[in-house]
Amino acid sequence: MRTRERIHVPAREGRAAEVSAGTAFRIIDVEGSQVADLFAFNANDVGEYHSAMRTRAVVSRLFPRVGESFMTNRRRPILRLERDDTPAVHDMLIAPCDPERYDGLGVEGWHASCRENLENVMRDLGHDGICAPPSINLFMNIPVGEEGALGWEPAPTGPGDSITLRAEMDCILVVSACPQDIVPINDRNPTSIAIELLD
Ligand SMILES: [Zn+2]
Numbered sequence: 001m002r003t004r005e006r007i008h009v010p011a012r013e014g015r016a017a018e019v020s021a022g023t024a025f026r027i028i029d030v031e032g033s034q035v036a037d038l039f040a041f042n043a044n045d046v047g048e049y050h051s052a053m054r055t056r057a058v059v060s061r062l063f064p065r066v067g068e069s070f071m072t073n074r075r076r077p078i079l080r081l082e083r084d085d086t087p088a089v090h091d092m093l094i095a096p097c098d099p100e101r102y103d104g105l106g107v108e109g110w111h112a113s114c115r116e117n118l119e120n121v122m123r124d125l126g127h128d129g130i131c132a133p134p135s136i137n138l139f140m141n142i143p144v145g146e147e148g149a150l151g152w153e154p155a156p157t158g159p160g161d162s163i164t165l166r167a168e169m170d171c172i173l174v175v176s177a178c179p180q181d182i183v184p185i186n187d188r189n190p191t192s193i194a195i196e197l198l199d
Contacts, residue, residue: 012179014117112179
C-alpha cells in the first residue's frame with residue numbers, strides 16, 4: 001500500500017484524521033517505547049465511538065487479534081486490525097490520562113494529558129463537549145498477573161514499529177502521543193507518533 005498522507009503527532013500532543021470507510025492507516029511509534037492513545041468516532045454522529053467493553057465482548061480477549069474488529073458503543077464494527085508490526089503488546093484496560101490522573105500522581109500545576117489532547121482536537125473540528133471514551137492504547141504494556149494484578153511497563157516497541165488498521169465506517173480518528181512521564185509506560189521520555197493514511 002502507498003502512503004497518501006503522513007500526519008506528525010508531536011510529543012505530548014494530539015492530532016486528528018478524517019477517513020472514509022475502507023481507508024487503511026498506519027500508526028507508527030517513530031522513536032520507540034511510546035504509547036499512542038487512539039480514539040475513533042463515527043464521523044456522522046460523534047455520539048457513536050469505539051467501546052473497549054463492547055470490543056472485548058465480541059473478541060473474547062483483552063485486545064483484538066489481526067483480522068478482528070473494534071466495536072462501537074452501538075455494537076457495530078468501526079476499525080479492523082489489519083496488520084501488526086510490533087511486539088503485539090497493546091492495552092484497552094486503562095483510561096486515557098487526564099488532569100486528575102496527574103493531580104493524583106503529585107504533579108503540581110498543568111500537565112498535558114491524552115483527554116485534553118482529545119478534547120482540544122475535537123473542539124477544533126467543531127465537536128465541543130464530547131464524551132471522552134476509553135482509548136485504544138497502542139503499544140502500551142500493562143501485563144495482567146495471575147491474580148489480576150496490573151503492571152506498568154515501558155512500551156516494548158522499537159523505532160518505526162507500526163500497526164495497520166482499516167476504518168469500517170466513516171471515522172474521525174484522534175491520536176494522542178501520550179505525555180505520561182511519571183509512570184514508566186513511555187520510558188519516562190514522551191516522544192512523537194505518526195499517522196499514515198494509505199491507498
Ligand atoms: Zn496519556
